[in-house]
Amino acid sequence: MSIVEAILNGLMVGGLYGLFGLGLALAFGIMRVVNIAHGEFIVLAAYLGVSLLTLTPLPLPLVVICVAMAAFALGWLLQATILNRVLGPNPIPGMVITMGLSIMLRNALVKIYGSNIRSIEVGALQDRGLSFFGMSIGVLPLLIFSAAIVLFVATNFLLTRTTIGRAFRAAADDFEILETLGFDRRKIYSAAMGLAVTLSALAGLLLAMRSSFSPFSGAERLLIAFEVVIIGGLGSLRGCFLGGLFLGVVQVVALRLNPNAGPLFGHLAFFVVLLVKQMNFSFRPAWRRA
Amino acid sequence: MKLSRGQMMVDPRAILPVVAIAVGLSAGALVLPIDRRLAMEMLLVFAMAQGWNLLCGYTGLLSFGHHAFVGLGAYALILTVNALGISPYLSLGASALVCVLVALVMVLLLHRMRDAYFSIGIWVLADSLRLLFGQWEWAGSSRGVVLDASAIDPAAFADNVFWLALALALTTQIGTYVLLRSRIGLALMAIRDNENGAASVGIAVARNRLAAFVISAAICGLAGGLYYLSVLYVDPSGGFDIDWQIKILFIVMVGGAGTLEGPVLGTLIYFGLRELFRDAGDLYLIFQGATAMIVMLLAPNGIWGSIQARTNWRLFSIRWTPGPQKPGE
Numbered sequence: 001m002s003i004v005e006a007i008l009n010g011l012m013v014g015g016l017y018g019l020f021g022l023g024l025a026l027a028f029g030i031m032r033v034v035n036i037a038h039g040e041f042i043v044l045a046a047y048l049g050v051s052l053l054t055l056t057p058l059p060l061p062l063v064v065i066c067v068a069m070a071a072f073a074l075g076w077l078l079q080a081t082i083l084n085r086v087l088g089p090n091p092i093p094g095m096v097i098t099m100g101l102s103i104m105l106r107n108a109l110v111k112i113y114g115s116n117i118r119s120i121e122v123g124a125l126q127d128r129g130l131s132f133f134g135m136s137i138g139v140l141p142l143l144i145f146s147a148a149i150v151l152f153v154a155t156n157f158l159l160t161r162t163t164i165g166r167a168f169r170a171a172a173d174d175f176e177i178l179e180t181l182g183f184d185r186r187k188i189y190s191a192a193m194g195l196a197v198t199l200s201a202l203a204g205l206l207l208a209m210r211s212s213f214s215p216f217s218g219a220e221r222l223l224i225a226f227e228v229v230i231i232g233g234l235g236s237l238r239g240c241f242l243g244g245l246f247l248g249v250v251q252v253v254a255l256r257l258n259p260n261a262g263p264l265f266g267h268l269a270f271f272v273v274l275l276v277k278q279m280n281f282s283f284r285p286a287w288r289r290a
Numbered sequence: 291m292k293l294s295r296g297q298m299m300v301d302p303r304a305i306l307p308v309v310a311i312a313v314g315l316s317a318g319a320l321v322l323p324i325d326r327r328l329a330m331e332m333l334l335v336f337a338m339a340q341g342w343n344l345l346c347g348y349t350g351l352l353s354f355g356h357h358a359f360v361g362l363g364a365y366a367l368i369l370t371v372n373a374l375g376i377s378p379y380l381s382l383g384a385s386a387l388v389c390v391l392v393a394l395v396m397v398l399l400l401h402r403m404r405d406a407y408f409s410i411g412i413w414v415l416a417d418s419l420r421l422l423f424g425q426w427e428w429a430g431s432s433r434g435v436v437l438d439a440s441a442i443d444p445a446a447f448a449d450n451v452f453w454l455a456l457a458l459a460l461t462t463q464i465g466t467y468v469l470l471r472s473r474i475g476l477a478l479m480a481i482r483d484n485e486n487g488a489a490s491v492g493i494a495v496a497r498n499r500l501a502a503f504v505i506s507a508a509i510c511g512l513a514g515g516l517y518y519l520s521v522l523y524v525d526p527s528g529g530f531d532i533d534w535q536i537k538i539l540f541i542v543m544v545g546g547a548g549t550l551e552g553p554v555l556g557t558l559i560y561f562g563l564r565e566l567f568r569d570a571g572d573l574y575l576i577f578q579g580a581t582a583m584i585v586m587l588l589a590p591n592g593i594w595g596s597i598q599a600r601t602n603w604r605l606f607s608i609r610w611t612p613g614p615q616k617p618g619e
Binding site: 028085086095100102110111223226260261270275 | 352399403405406407409410411413414415417418421422424425532536539540543547572573575576578579580581582583586587590
């Protein structure tokens with residue numbers, strides 16, 4: 001039974017992992033930006049959430065909205081003022097700029113909050129659990145998993161049913177045609193980066209409710225996000241979600257079997273998937289298949 | 291018309307940069323006995339950066355996982371000294387050897403990956419090594435391993451390590467210079483600029499790229515081995531710290547990837563920033579991040595890349611120019 005329980009718990013973590021990958025996949029799929037600061041955005045949102053909850057009397061839902069709006073503004077600004085200047089076939093300037101940003105954010109967080117571990121307290125919900133068939137599942141992980149699913153469905157709706165979403169996909173496929181239709185590529189990119197950072201921020205808030213974090217948690221999340229995106233295949237929402245579930249299950253089950261080796265088996269599984277896929281990569285995003 | 295080596299090679303100036311850097315660094319070593327630690331660290335980080343630049347700047351493979359070789363070099367050195375009781379200076383051979391072997395194994399896994407896939411793939415491998423060494427009881431698991439210092443003569447130790455670091459930095463600089471002026475260098479740059487084009491004129495793409503990868507791995511391994519030899523201790527979170535990679539990336543990208551002068555400049559900028567804000571704790575890291583962002587916005591090819599584009603200065607010229615046609619050819 002404990003293996004089944006581990007798999008279920010792995011799925012719960014995996015939903016969150018999928019969400020880590022989503023923001024990264026959007027930024028790469030649409031703008032070709034490899035966002036090295038992705039992990040720091042996740043952690044930044046978590047800290048912002050903690051600060052708002054402790055310093056202001058706002059309830060949790062309002063805090064989530066505030067953080068999401070701030071994150072959208074940050075993503076928009078980053079793309080509009082900085083990343084739009086280095087568009088082009090060479091991804092390296094964008095990578096180095098976001099790496100510089102990640103160093104700055106990480107160390108600014110250390111300066112402001114210190115390097116201690118934090119988490120968001122969600123009261124009695126933290127310890128409540130559901131029991132069935134002799135297994136127990138936490139209510140909180142279940143809620144976080146549901147939130148991840150809702151965000152994936154919402155993103156899918158946005159990309160397939162709205163004008164801006166269609167513009168995102170068109171920008172990913174062929175921005176020149178998009179511009180002949182009267183869209184400003186740079187504005188589309190800025191909105192897409194806003195969306196990507198918002199999704200990372202929401203993932204960060206969910207992470208903060210689930211587990212503790214420090215200013216140095218970013219790099220680890222970034223690596224997870226990369227693994228999810230590569231396992232799932234770039235440009236596929238469903239792939240991203242399934243990649244997250246896969247990685248979550250592997251890590252939690254491995255952790256159950258050998259308490260020290262969870263992340264190691266995650267890495268191993270990543271390479272197994274790559275080899276199985278015959279390394280038959282395609283860089284063309286295909287949002288249509290999502 | 292036959293391609294011959296550029297005029298710089300015939301000109302005595304060709305030897306000048308090498309002489310200049312040798313004299314400069316040797317003089318630095320004599321003048322700087324006050325803070326040899328810093329000078330040694332600079333030389334080693336510079337060697338790592340130049341080794342990484344050989345891979346990234348000249349074959350276009352952007353590795354995010356060269357900290358794997360820093361850690362491996364360190365562990366290989368300390369573990370062979372502890373297990374076999376041989377001189378730590380000889381054990382540097384083990385550092386290089388282990389890194390070459392691991393690099394060859396990595397190539398089996400990574401050889402079909404390009405661009406971001408290669409970057410992330412090698413990062414995952416490096417992180418796996420960190421976790422593996424954290425589990426490996428014989429290598430001290432997460433506590434790390436202390437060098438058995440009984441075979442070391444403490445009087446000359448610091449000096450010896452320093453001179454080895456200097457030798458490594460100079461060998462790396464001059465070695466890459468010579469390598470890049472050779473046919474291999476020409477092949478590497480051709481592959482970087484157009485892989486299919488290079489293959490179509492008969493360049494062995496895979497073999498040349500492998501050579502660059504293995505050489506850069508060995509250089510990082512030697513530098514890592516030397517660094518942790520001077521510290522006398524290594525643990526997984528330090529040896530396989532992503533910070534090594536971030537330093538290397540910063541130095542090469544800010545200085546100018548794909549130039550031999552860039553990493554020199556980048557090293558000076560990195561350590562300059564660090565020493566300037568030494569009293570302000572980790573404040574220099576914030577400035578480091580800001581520097582990376584500003585330089586990439588204003589000069590996407592790095593500072594030296596930008597200088598070179600404007601002034602056409604080349605201290606280490608690796609360009610081939612069409613030479614005068616000799617009669618009868």
